[in-house]
Amino acid sequence: MTTRRALLGGTLAAPFLTRPGRAAGSARVVVVGGGYGGASCARALHAADPRLDVTLVEPNPEYVSCPFSNHVVAGLRDMDGQRFVLRSLGGVLPVNARALAIDPAAREVRLDGGALPYDRLILSPGIEMRFDALPGYDAAAAERFPHAWSAGPQTLLLRQQLAALPDEGTVLMSVPPNPYRCPPGPYERASLIAWFLKTRKPRAKLLVLDAKDAFSKQKLFQAAWKDLYPDTLEWVGQSAGGTVTGVDPDGTVQTDFGAHKADVVNIIPPQRAGRIASVCADRSGWCPVDPVTFESRIVPGIHVIGDAAIMGAMPKSAFAANAQAKVCAAAVAALLSDAQPEEPRLINTCYSLVKPGYAISVAGVYRPVRGVLADIEGAGGTSALDAPPETRALEAKYAEAWYHTITQQAFG
Amino acid sequence: MPGTGIGVLQGRPAEDTTAQMEAFRSGARPATLMNRIARGFSPDEVRALSAWFATPEANTGTGTP
Numbered sequence: 001m002t003t004r005r006a007l008l009g010g011t012l013a014a015p016f017l018t019r020p021g022r023a024a025g026s027a028r029v030v031v032v033g034g035g036y037g038g039a040s041c042a043r044a045l046h047a048a049d050p051r052l053d054v055t056l057v058e059p060n061p062e063y064v065s066c067p068f069s070n071h072v073v074a075g076l077r078d079m080d081g082q083r084f085v086l087r088s089l090g091g092v093l094p095v096n097a098r099a100l101a102i103d104p105a106a107r108e109v110r111l112d113g114g115a116l117p118y119d120r121l122i123l124s125p126g127i128e129m130r131f132d133a134l135p136g137y138d139a140a141a142a143e144r145f146p147h148a149w150s151a152g153p154q155t156l157l158l159r160q161q162l163a164a165l166p167d168e169g170t171v172l173m174s175v176p177p178n179p180y181r182c183p184p185g186p187y188e189r190a191s192l193i194a195w196f197l198k199t200r201k202p203r204a205k206l207l208v209l210d211a212k213d214a215f216s217k218q219k220l221f222q223a224a225w226k227d228l229y230p231d232t233l234e235w236v237g238q239s240a241g242g243t244v245t246g247v248d249p250d251g252t253v254q255t256d257f258g259a260h261k262a263d264v265v266n267i268i269p270p271q272r273a274g275r276i277a278s279v280c281a282d283r284s285g286w287c288p289v290d291p292v293t294f295e296s297r298i299v300p301g302i303h304v305i306g307d308a309a310i311m312g313a314m315p316k317s318a319f320a321a322n323a324q325a326k327v328c329a330a331a332v333a334a335l336l337s338d339a340q341p342e343e344p345r346l347i348n349t350c351y352s353l354v355k356p357g358y359a360i361s362v363a364g365v366y367r368p369v370r371g372v373l374a375d376i377e378g379a380g381g382t383s384a385l386d387a388p389p390e391t392r393a394l395e396a397k398y399a400e401a402w403y404h405t406i407t408q409q410a411f412g
Numbered sequence: 413m414p415g416t417g418i419g420v421l422q423g424r425p426a427e428d429t430t431a432q433m434e435a436f437r438s439g440a441r442p443a444t445l446m447n448r449i450a451r452g453f454s455p456d457e458v459r460a461l462s463a464w465f466a467t468p469e470a471n472t473g474t475g476t477p
Contacts, residue, residue, distance in 0.1 A: 365449060
């Protein structure tokens with residue numbers, strides 16, 4: 001520890017970290033990660049108390065959005081609509097650097113080119129793929145069998161592979177056990193790949209191997225699949241042998257019940273909190289946090305929001321990350337002025353497109369109960385199973401409106 | 413937001429937001445989603461959030477409730 005602190009001390013004077021405008025004595029808040037959580041949180045911190053000295057650290061000059069990237073996979077949108085250049089975030093200028101390590105005792109974040117001291121640190125690093133979880137599925141294998149669960153080149157790789165699929169080819173998707181980023185996401189993707197196949201390669205098939213028997217919006221998805229894709233999409237749950245146990249170099253996918261060959265293999269592997277947050281992670285690989293302040297249960301002074309955090313019933317989604325960012329910002333601003341954080345109410349909504357002009361949703365409202373965020377009974381739930389096509393079309397329109405609004409709010 | 417059918421909360425008079433939330437909660441106003449959301453808030457909480465959205469701070473789109 002002494003060595004590391006000495007190293008940090010020696011690297012403090014990087015020029016880009018010099019901020020002469022900072023008022024003497026103002027509290028320093030460092031936010032790591034420029035996605036839906038981090039960008040929203042930096043803005044909300046500045047808005048909550050303009051005297052705060054807020055720094056956002058993000059190595060990439062632009063953010064590539066996972067929400068709506070399934071549309072890109074299926075050829076329904078371009079990548080351009082997924083890219084957001086990180087400019088001034090409501091008065092906070094992003095620092096273009098990578099956070100390498102945290103020294104909680106010294107309250108410093110070490111960067112590739114300096115170090116940043118903090119009074120409160122907010123981590124919003126998203127996920128990293130667990131390339132140690134499925135035998136045969138590592139980072140190199142992902143270049144041939146894309147996960148496309150982090151938007152960017154992986155999204156385009158899967159899209160290109162689908163476009164090149166033989167007319168009578170087979171696509172295989174593997175879905176991990178809970179928890180993972182975007183619970184309904186794999187089923188939206190399955191729906192949109194099925195749409196692509198049905199309209200472009202009607203003799204091709206999609207096989208979905210799932211490590212679970214129950215999933216988000218299951219009744220709605222399965223009713224839609226039966227109606228729209230009965231000859232295209234086959235879903236195999238855990239009890240029918242859906243759990244993938246490994247991937248061979250030739251793309252053969254192994255399960256306890258047998259092996260499957262396919263022309264395009266999309267493996268969504270198990271995940272954990274982004275690496276910088278590992279200091280706050282428990283044995284599950286995720287970061288348990290307080291449901292009022294999002295302060296880590298493991299390291300005081302560090303808050304974790306978004307996909308990397310676990311705090312009860314709230315799912316890992318961009319909507320949730322944005323809501324948590326605002327609650328966390330308010331709590332941190334309160335804590336830094338010795339005030340009591342307010343007990344929050346949080347909302348989540350996830351839309352899934354089943355085909356163009358047909359979307360379904362799930363929503364939840366959450367409050368802190370005995371140390372976790374719990375569903376408020378009677379609220380939330382899914383779209384009605386018997387809703388007319390007009391409702392599905394409206395929800396597809398609202399999904400677009402939501403995407404426009406949240407990206408404007410986070411990155412605009 | 414304009415042209416999408418989703419109403420803007422920021423800047424809306426507090427009485428109006430409260431009335432709409434109660435109508436969503438009771439089912440008097442049909443909805444795809446807001447009925448499910450409104451049921452998560454007590455009358456007191458609805459009054460509090462309606463008052464917040466009527467303030468200038470809410471209009472920045474970045475404020476914290």
